[in-house]
Amino acid sequence: MGDTGGSFENAYLYPAGDPRLLNINRINQKSIEYKTLYESLLECVRDNPNGYHGTETFDPPTPWTSDIHYRITQELKLENWRDLRVFPALKTAADRYHGIDLFFSYHDERTKKDVIVTVDLTVNPDKTKHKADVIVSDRGVYVPEHDIAFEFDEQDHSTDEEEKYRREVLRRETAKAIADLIKDKLTDTRGVTTYADIATRLNIQSLLEGQSSKIR
Numbered sequence: 001m002g003d004t005g006g007s008f009e010n011a012y013l014y015p016a017g018d019p020r021l022l023n024i025n026r027i028n029q030k031s032i033e034y035k036t037l038y039e040s041l042l043e044c045v046r047d048n049p050n051g052y053h054g055t056e057t058f059d060p061p062t063p064w065t066s067d068i069h070y071r072i073t074q075e076l077k078l079e080n081w082r083d084l085r086v087f088p089a090l091k092t093a094a095d096r097y098h099g100i101d102l103f104f105s106y107h108d109e110r111t112k113k114d115v116i117v118t119v120d121l122t123v124n125p126d127k128t129k130h131k132a133d134v135i136v137s138d139r140g141v142y143v144p145e146h147d148i149a150f151e152f153d154e155q156d157h158s159t160d161e162e163e164k165y166r167r168e169v170l171r172r173e174t175a176k177a178i179a180d181l182i183k184d185k186l187t188d189t190r191g192v193t194t195y196a197d198i199a200t201r202l203n204i205q206s207l208l209e210g211q212s213s214k215i216r
Contacts, residue, residue, distance in 0.1 A: 008138070009101055009121050012064040013088045020050040027091040038198050040094035041103065041116065044087045045207055057085040057208070064171070065102070071175030072104065076182065083107045085204065099131035105204045106182050114204060115185035117178050134177050141173045143181065150177075 014021050035043060044051055052060065058081045060066045065086055073081050085105045094100040103118040120132035135142040140151030150173040152166055 008123050009090055011062070012121060013062060013090065013102060015061050018061070023050050024091045029091065029096055032091065032093055032096045034097055035093035037094075037098050038201060040089075040092065040098055040100070041087075041198060042202060042207075044089045044092055044094055044103070045105075045202065045204055048087070048089070048092055050090070051088055052086065057087065058082045060086055067171050068175050068178070069104075071172065072179045072182070075176060075179035076106070080109070083109060085208070101132075103132075104178055104182070105202075106186075107204070108186055111186065113186055114202070115182055116198065116202070116204075117181045117185070119178070133181055134174070136170075136174050138170070141170065141177050143177050145181075148177070 010021055010024070014024075058069070060069050069081075069084060069086055073084055076084070078084060083106060086102060087105065088102045089095045089100045090102075094103075098118075099120050100118045101121045103116055106115050106117075108114075117134060118132040119134045119136060120130055122135060122137050124137065130142075130144050133143065133145065135144065140149060142149045142151075152170075158166070
């Protein structure tokens with residue numbers, strides 16, 4: 001999370017008044033123990049009490065995550081939205097040690113491949129230190145692996161209509177960046193893309209199916 005602002009992240013990932021926000025705000029970052037990247041992502045899927053649960057992973061509870069998820073499904077032309085899942089990571093080891101605020105997991109039914117795209121939400125549009133696949137600020141989107149950036153010109157005095165337009169474009173570009181990375185990772189035969197091995201080891205689809213069977 002680093003120099004991100006709590007309210008910025010909270011509003012993107014959780015509905016106002018959600019009791020999980022109170023739990024997250026109570027967590028002291030310094031008390032979070034180190035976990036490897038694999039262990040950190042596994043925790044977010046399986047053991048995060050403040051994570052998304054049940055249908056929230058493919059039908060997210062906030063306008064921002066819901067819209068981004070929907071736009072990615074359209075970019076990928078998905079028929080089954082359950083193949084694309086989203087997991088928040090605020091105040092977890094993934095957040096503190098690996099710079100991840102949320103991540104998307106995609107299971108390609110045709111190839112049986114799994115890919116992960118991680119996202120860092122930041123209030124600092126000039127952030128240079130990053131570990132996640134995609135960096136999102138209120139000014140733009142940056143994909144470090146491909147050195148691709150989309151950024152608005154700084155505007156100190158924008159109208160409500162201009163702000164609405166900026167938010168719309170930012171969501172569109174964020175979803176496109178994530179969808180393009182998913183496509184890249186699916187077609188990468190070298191196995192060197194970020195999180196490729198971890199996505200395979202996690203096998204999130206099976207983890208979620210196991211959780212569902214326990215609930216039933």
